[in-house]
Amino acid sequence: MEVNPTKAGFSATKLGQIDRHLNDNYIQPNKISGCQVMVARHGVPAYFQSFGDMDRERSKPVADDTIFRIYSMTKPITSVALMMLFEEGRFQLNDPVYRFLPAWRGQQVWVQGAGDDMQTRPPAAPMTMRHILSHTAGLTYGALLPIDPHPVDAVYQQLGVQRGDGETISSFADKLAQVPLRYDPGTKWLYSLATDVCGCLVEAISGQKFEDFLQQRIFEPLGMQDTAFWVPPEKVERFAANYERAADKSLRLIDDPLESKYLHAPSFPSGGGGLVSTTADYAKFCEMLRLRGTVNGVEIIGSRTLALMTKNHIAGGADLSQAAMGAFSETAYEGVGFGLGFASTLDEVASGTVGAGDYYWGGAASTIFWVDPVEDLYVVFMTQLMPSATFNFRGQLKNIIYGAIND
Numbered sequence: 148m149e150v151n152p153t154k155a156g157f158s159a160t161k162l163g164q165i166d167r168h169l170n171d172n173y174i175q176p177n178k179i180s181g182c183q184v185m186v187a188r189h190g191v192p193a194y195f196q197s198f199g200d201m202d203r204e205r206s207k208p209v210a211d212d213t214i215f216r217i218y219s220m221t222k223p224i225t226s227v228a229l230m231m232l233f234e235e236g237r238f239q240l241n242d243p244v245y246r247f248l249p250a251w252r253g254q255q256v257w258v259q260g261a262g263d264d265m266q267t268r269p270p271a272a273p274m275t276m277r278h279i280l281s282h283t284a285g286l287t288y289g290a291l292l293p294i295d296p297h298p299v300d301a302v303y304q305q306l307g308v309q310r311g312d313g314e315t316i317s318s319f320a321d322k323l324a325q326v327p328l329r330y331d332p333g334t335k336w337l338y339s340l341a342t343d344v345c346g347c348l349v350e351a352i353s354g355q356k357f358e359d360f361l362q363q364r365i366f367e368p369l370g371m372q373d374t375a376f377w378v379p380p381e382k383v384e385r386f387a388a389n390y391e392r393a394a395d396k397s398l399r400l401i402d403d404p405l406e407s408k409y410l411h412a413p414s415f416p417s418g419g420g421g422l423v424s425t426t427a428d429y430a431k432f433c434e435m436l437r438l439r440g441t442v443n444g445v446e447i448i449g450s451r452t453l454a455l456m457t458k459n460h461i462a463g464g465a466d467l468s469q470a471a472m473g474a475f476s477e478t479a480y481e482g483v484g485f486g487l488g489f490a491s492t493l494d495e496v497a498s499g500t501v502g503a504g505d506y507y508w509g510g511a512a513s514t515i516f517w518v519d520p521v522e523d524l525y526v527v528f529m530t531q532l533m534p535s536a537t538f539n540f541r542g543q544l545k546n547i548i549y550g551a552i553n554d
Contacts, residue, residue, distance in 0.1 A: 226488025346418020459484030
């Protein structure tokens with residue numbers, strides 16, 4: 148890829164510090180196997196570089212077209228898909244979710260107790276489409292994320308709520324309908340399975356398979372040819388290995404690309420975390436966002452709708468430090484709001500970062516992206532290291548990239 152940092156308004160020397168930072172602090176000490184970074188501003192690619200190995204067991208370096216598991220970076224794509232249906236007049240943000248998933252009409256909220264002694268009550272107000280899009284619906288990650296276990300999470304496990312083989316869009320939604328909500332919808336923020344429900348809603352409202360909707364309405368128009376819920380045989384050689392950090396801080400292989408579950412189409416396409424992609428593909432999604440919904444004459448979503456999605460939808464204009472329950476997320480909480488599929492920086496001072504007005508998310512294997520409408524830039528960072536909270540790649544890259552802007 149041809150890059151021109153000067154034309155994009157960067158100091159080439161200062162932007163090049165990304166090389167030193169990642170090589171010296173992560174690649175050489177074997178803290179990560181490999182990574183890839185792309186920076187673009189004013190529509191001009193300013194930086195694109197690959198580091199280390201995509202598969203260190205086979206000594207395969209990261210290539211321009213390496214395919215990565217993007218996990219929760221699936222969420223913004225799913226959220227855009229659902230809001231495309233909003234633009235067609237199919238629903239209002241304040242519509243109850245049970246209008247489209249009738250089994251959800253009888254939802255209850257946890258009050259106290261566990262198991263057979265659990266006490267519940269009807270919610271103060273129904274769960275709405277706004278709530279499901281903004282992680283304020285009362286759902287949790289249940290047994291899939293056993294952090295700060297709660298009696299409600301045990302119900303997820305008891306009912307077998309999961310996103311693996313054997314689950315389907317309909318079975319997933321039916322099981323979740325039986326789980327008590329952790330809190331009254333709209334009153335708190337808790338990272339959850341809500342965006343998986345958004346995928347269910349895309350299918351229920353459109354009448355089209357969720358994965359087909361994404362392919363036909365987003366991936367094909369944007370030319371995202373390597374983004375999908377699985378890796379076909381002809382692309383396996385480009386698929387990266389996934390690692391975790393062992394107790395002794397060494398890298399441990401946790402998903403061999405030649406034996407991965409991603410080699411087969413899933414029965415449940417997870418709108419919350421199921422996609423694989425490349426840096427180039429996700430950059431096309433980011434470029435569409437940077438251009439306010441339309442790129443190369445193809446409109447994916449309207450500019451006003453996208454502006455609505457990137458506003459803070461937490462009640463009372465609170466930031467996550469005030470509204471969030473639990474400690475797990477793909478973002479820090481101070482000075483950060485959450486919209487319809489994206490986190491956003493509300494306050495540079497409170498968050499301790501530059502880039503107020505940006506919007507972003509990340510994935511469980513430490514992938515990140517952000518779009519900054521003020522600076523007219525986007526950044527995509529790909530690696531494969533779990534969990535995502537191991538290193539603050541977002542903060543470190545932000546410091547270098549914004550420090551390199553010189554116009």
